[in-house]
Amino acid sequence: MADSVEHGTRVVAGPLGETGRAADSHPFERQGAYERLRDGLRAYRLITAMWIRSTMAYRASFAMTAFGNFAATALDFVAILLMFSQVDRIGGYSLPEVALLYGLSGTAFGLADLGLGSMDRLGRRVRDGTLDTLLVRPVPVLAQVAADRFALRRLGRITQGLLVLGYALAVLDIHWTPLKVLMIPMTLLSGGAIFAAVFVAGGAFQFVAQDASEVQNSFTYGGNTLLQYPPSVFSKDLLRGVTFVLPLAFVNWLPALYVLGRPYPLDLPTWVAFAPPLVAAGCCALAGVAWRAGLRAYRSTGS
Amino acid sequence: MGTARLYAAVVGSGFRRYATYRTATAAGVFTNTVFGLILAYLFIALWDTKPHLGGYDQAQALSYVWVSQALLMVVAVLGGGFEDELIERIRTGDIAIDLYRPADLQMWWLAQDVGRALFHLLGRGVVPLVFGALVFDLALPSNPLAWLAFLVAVVLGVVVGFAIRFLVALSAFWLLDGAGVAQLTSIAGIFCSGMLLPLNVFPGALGEVVRALPWSSLIQAPVDVLLGTADPLGTYAVQASWAVGLLAAGRLVQSVATRRVVVQGG
Numbered sequence: 001m002a003d004s005v006e007h008g009t010r011v012v013a014g015p016l017g018e019t020g021r022a023a024d025s026h027p028f029e030r031q032g033a034y035e036r037l038r039d040g041l042r043a044y045r046l047i048t049a050m051w052i053r054s055t056m057a058y059r060a061s062f063a064m065t066a067f068g069n070f071a072a073t074a075l076d077f078v079a080i081l082l083m084f085s086q087v088d089r090i091g092g093y094s095l096p097e098v099a100l101l102y103g104l105s106g107t108a109f110g111l112a113d114l115g116l117g118s119m120d121r122l123g124r125r126v127r128d129g130t131l132d133t134l135l136v137r138p139v140p141v142l143a144q145v146a147a148d149r150f151a152l153r154r155l156g157r158i159t160q161g162l163l164v165l166g167y168a169l170a171v172l173d174i175h176w177t178p179l180k181v182l183m184i185p186m187t188l189l190s191g192g193a194i195f196a197a198v199f200v201a202g203g204a205f206q207f208v209a210q211d212a213s214e215v216q217n218s219f220t221y222g223g224n225t226l227l228q229y230p231p232s233v234f235s236k237d238l239l240r241g242v243t244f245v246l247p248l249a250f251v252n253w254l255p256a257l258y259v260l261g262r263p264y265p266l267d268l269p270t271w272v273a274f275a276p277p278l279v280a281a282g283c284c285a286l287a288g289v290a291w292r293a294g295l296r297a298y299r300s301t302g303s
Numbered sequence: 304m305g306t307a308r309l310y311a312a313v314v315g316s317g318f319r320r321y322a323t324y325r326t327a328t329a330a331g332v333f334t335n336t337v338f339g340l341i342l343a344y345l346f347i348a349l350w351d352t353k354p355h356l357g358g359y360d361q362a363q364a365l366s367y368v369w370v371s372q373a374l375l376m377v378v379a380v381l382g383g384g385f386e387d388e389l390i391e392r393i394r395t396g397d398i399a400i401d402l403y404r405p406a407d408l409q410m411w412w413l414a415q416d417v418g419r420a421l422f423h424l425l426g427r428g429v430v431p432l433v434f435g436a437l438v439f440d441l442a443l444p445s446n447p448l449a450w451l452a453f454l455v456a457v458v459l460g461v462v463v464g465f466a467i468r469f470l471v472a473l474s475a476f477w478l479l480d481g482a483g484v485a486q487l488t489s490i491a492g493i494f495c496s497g498m499l500l501p502l503n504v505f506p507g508a509l510g511e512v513v514r515a516l517p518w519s520s521l522i523q524a525p526v527d528v529l530l531g532t533a534d535p536l537g538t539y540a541v542q543a544s545w546a547v548g549l550l551a552a553g554r555l556v557q558s559v560a561t562r563r564v565v566v567q568g569g
Contacts, residue, residue, distance in 0.1 A: 061480075061483075064483050065482075065483070065486070068483070068486045068487065068490065071490055072486070072489075072490050072493070075490065075493055075494050075499070076499070078494070079494075079499040079500050082500055082504065082505055082506065082509075083349060083500065083504075085506045086349075086353060086356055086357075086504060086506065087349060087352045087353050087356075088352075089352060090345070090348055090349065090352070091348045209326055209330070210326070211324055211325075211326035211327035211330065212326050212327065212329070212330040213327075213330070214327065214330035214331050214333070214334045215330045215333055215334065217334050218333055218334040218337040218338070222334065222337045222338055222341065225338065225341055226341050229341075229345055229348075232348075233344050233345055233347075233348040234341075234344045235344060238340070238344070
């Protein structure tokens, strides 16, 4: 392990050094938003590449943990199958319809979990002081925290979500229009972005409450569990909460219900089914603001 | 007498150790409550469609949700707790120090885990259950004896849970990295303990199998004793035989494993 980390540091040292020099040559020039984003993504790519190489040094272990990740996620769906062995419908929805909700939410969550799943380690870094190391590097802290211990095994979750989604799409008798076809990738991408925003906001919260990383789990894992079931199962108050306060309903419920041609229990206009990209953009912007506020409020222990 | 005092002290330190992290406890209570809410609404939908599913009425099904959320951490279905630490000690060789301590390895960790379970019962268990009882109509007994009978089943469940995880930890003597075994066991725990769905709802032969496995002692057994849907003495007998059998297996594996330990000088 120590070996691979050392190896990784060497890989990253080159490009980071360059960025450092670039900043040196214009010490007083503020970087534009576009440059910051580009640098951040580049750093993210380099750090993840390092972790992937480190993971691949132990291929058998990777294969086992990826399968474990797949199997653990698949049990959720087995539980749903068991429920359907006893009842024909849950909340008025058939198995393929629930599978569509499950596949969309599971895949979207899997994408966010793969990209940003390490955010819940932030609290630990604040506690043991290793966050300071990240602050002095000329790379956006968010990119470093997000890519920290990038876990390729989380592909297991995405694979499982996609398989269930594939089953649902194959079995469901939907009258497909080009618009409905486009809705599927749109839902996956914006749903992933909404979950990603929740991960980042949860990270920002950990600057304030370091030990509270489990609160984040309620909204990420809990949100994913919630969205796997039809909205008709839940109380109106809960639905209002996840539609207007924390807009998880836009991850899969609203677009999927449009595809299925089913009404949402709350009285909303039809166009909200197409709103997920906008909602996702809004969530990401707010999460960005929260992240900066958290980072600015951070005071190192100084030891 | 001296040994009893020793293990009582270890129980106390296990309790205090977990009681230290108050924010984490509050965050955990919040998470259990959120998952409890989601499952409660789901179970209402299921039991509306098919009343008396698995022999429960709706109030009993809802009680199942909230009691199982309260017990999740107590019996450590998802793993965590002592075994990660024990695996690490086996991997690094610190286990050699533990082995020449004047305390039994298995009893020491059991005492520590009982202390942890006691804290999780009070710190993580009470609040979600009270919340559930306030928001939903539950079928919780008012007879204190029923609660006492429930606590006995919980204690036995904690011991069975410990005995399983002790075996998991000992696998590190052979594998060095216990992560894979721990992950497989936690998957089995999630599925076979009744954490996702009561085991009496599982259909056919699958239901027979999961109800016969040791994980049924963790959540299903205590909940059934509390709800009065199972005979307490019969349930205790099953739980106790798993506890004794698995602890004995742990002891056997421990004696084989410790013979493998080679302490390097220097």
